[in-house]
Amino acid sequence: MVRVMDDGDTSMVGLVAIVVGGGGEIGAACGFELARRGATTYLADTDEAALDERQKIAADRWPNVVPLALDVTDNDSVKKATAFVSSLHGKIDIVVLSAGYSGDIATLDETSDSQWARVLDVNLLGAARCARLMVPKMPLSGGRVIIVSSIVAYAPRIGRSAYGASKAALSGLTRLWALEFAHLGVTVNAVCPGPTDTAFFRRSIQSEDDLRRREAAIPLGRLVSCEDVANCVAFFAAPGAGAITGQNLHVNGGEYMN
Numbered sequence: 001m002v003r004v005m006d007d008g009d010t011s012m013v014g015l016v017a018i019v020v021g022g023g024g025e026i027g028a029a030c031g032f033e034l035a036r037r038g039a040t041t042y043l044a045d046t047d048e049a050a051l052d053e054r055q056k057i058a059a060d061r062w063p064n065v066v067p068l069a070l071d072v073t074d075n076d077s078v079k080k081a082t083a084f085v086s087s088l089h090g091k092i093d094i095v096v097l098s099a100g101y102s103g104d105i106a107t108l109d110e111t112s113d114s115q116w117a118r119v120l121d122v123n124l125l126g127a128a129r130c131a132r133l134m135v136p137k138m139p140l141s142g143g144r145v146i147i148v149s150s151i152v153a154y155a156p157r158i159g160r161s162a163y164g165a166s167k168a169a170l171s172g173l174t175r176l177w178a179l180e181f182a183h184l185g186v187t188v189n190a191v192c193p194g195p196t197d198t199a200f201f202r203r204s205i206q207s208e209d210d211l212r213r214r215e216a217a218i219p220l221g222r223l224v225s226c227e228d229v230a231n232c233v234a235f236f237a238a239p240g241a242g243a244i245t246g247q248n249l250h251v252n253g254g255e256y257m258n
Helices: 025-036 048-059 075-089 113-137 161-180 208-216 226-237
Strands: 016-020 040-045 065-069 094-097 144-148 187-193 248-251
Touching (some): 016 113, 025 040, 048 065, 075 113, 094 113, 113 161, 144 161, 144 226, 187 226
Parallel strands (some): 040 065
């Protein structure tokens, strides 16, 4: 569930952000938080209906939220979206890589090559396509790349081979890209949410008892909210986080600690 937060922080005025996967609940929350802090924020996604809905939510408070058509599996689509934003503003300061596809819950022997290909194409190669094209548009004064990874990268779940592999790869690439882009002044960090209160997660819950069991497994006794994730993304994106790079920040209520 995406909630609207109060205005107040304007530390990102003048910055330009693209939230890839901005039609989803987590991506939208990240975009709203960056916009609340003053950034011109593009919510990029293939789901036009979802983008329309997000823009309606933001319209009265943050006219600096803009929908953007982008398909992470299509290199030409990423090129077109990148060129549009960079030509309009002359730069891209913040890129949030939140696009994701979970695939079916299935054991390894039940996971087809096509399922592997789809998950990796969206989650892993999609992030690489965006970073490859968007980072060069960041100003020499420095930019921010924030990857939305997952607790599954560190705390494995049975039936999540493809998804877990894609998220583990993203958490590893966070460190690699932090080194690769350091000479550009670009920082790269990841946020790794635990079970997050979204409609997608709720569909996996069988009953109220099931929900209580899931919550009881979390030391803080509650699910992560989309806003919990968004606040961490905004922390990494903020001008004051310029010396932090190559980090995976765990946001899971204590279910996994590192």
